[in-house]
Amino acid sequence: MSDEQVAAPTNRRRISQRGIATRDRILEAANRLMLVRGVNATTLDDIREASQTSKSQLYHHFADKQELVRALVKYRGALVLQRERAGLERLRSFSGLVRWRNALVQANSLNNGKYGCGLGSMALELSDQDEQARSSLSETFAAWEKLISDGLHRMQDSGLLRQDADPEKLATGLMAALQGGYLLANASHNIAPMEVALDMALEHIRSFLAQPSGEPTR
Amino acid sequence: MSDEQVAAPTNRRRISQRGIATRDRILEAANRLMLVRGVNATTLDDIREASQTSKSQLYHHFADKQELVRALVKYRGALVLQRERAGLERLRSFSGLVRWRNALVQANSLNNGKYGCGLGSMALELSDQDEQARSSLSETFAAWEKLISDGLHRMQDSGLLRQDADPEKLATGLMAALQGGYLLANASHNIAPMEVALDMALEHIRSFLAQPSGEPTR
DNA sequence: GGTTTCCTGGACTGCTTGGTCCTATTTCGG
């Protein structure tokens, strides 16, 4: 997880507030541009211009484009996890899951399904190209799924979810439905497939509730 | 669907067997290379070399790289639909769906989940970049889902599937689980998430079977 | 068999892009 080993030969480096601000500005611009254009289609000059910096600053903070992309993977992963933690760490009921679903759908509907999930799009673009980025993304997905499965475990402990439910598998299925939903929504410019996919996954989870609320399942 | 309107100003064009063969060779090479490297990361020189052709032939058969990519989208879409038609057009039972699932998982396990679905990876890479490619991909996904929903309709007509099941939504959910499964499998280099996702979708479909107990094998 | 049209080969070009370098300015410890 640490990334200090990339330090220059002259290992001792002072770091100023201004430097940190510049680095953040670069990452923020890269995040924005690469989300809408894709990683490979975004040039360093685009980023330089959008971040109001210069070439030397890019290469002062990042060894090369690949390092910038890897830093972006972690940056974006941290953003997503932070957002998701806020929405999932108190998850204790099925209706909480529904609220979580609605928030994701609503956010994605703001741009008609375009751009998809920031992590998912990077995953498909980078997985076969940069092993380090792939494994970093994989870790982020795992952490995201764990936020979900932790909530399901809490529901299990409180008796809401049956003991024979497998929270890890349920979380994986939900994540796959979410990512697949993002993808189909992006391709069709229509969020309906995303809703259908998420509802399928939620219905599957509901079938493991201790007291099947709502519609009978047979 | 016709693509003859791209003909040159001198509209009448003779076409020889050799020309067709060259065009196919180019598409085949592009298909192969762009699957593993991604569309944007594959250069025309890569394709030229892999297809044993020359620059002039590339530009003789395709106006530019974008046109080549668009042709590839249709080419790959036709391949997938052909393959899927073979596996789905006779679908009449739940066990047929299971066999279909197993075939996809097995195919993907051959490369440890790498590369994902040829359509899905293009979808995320091109949807925000080339409107024409996006809509073409969207049509292919719709046709693919229809192959599934047609099978589910047959199951419904024969009384296997309950009348209150919605074959279109079930097909969409299954497709999302498949695509999300591909994505997670690709990111983790592990096909387990794909299996879990597909099993969730199949379980969801099974919950709509007329006789909900164990799977009937016919 | 001759001519027209299609097909092929590959050298060439101009632009974009990632990456380098040198100089100027700011920051900060002492």
Added chain:
DNA sequence: CCGAAATAGGACCAAGCAGTCCAGGAAACC
């Protein structure tokens, strides 16, 4: 306040890229 290191600016470079061009074959039609 002084020097050293960090930060910034932006011109510059070489490689890689999509796309052009033209001359020489190969088909096909008469």
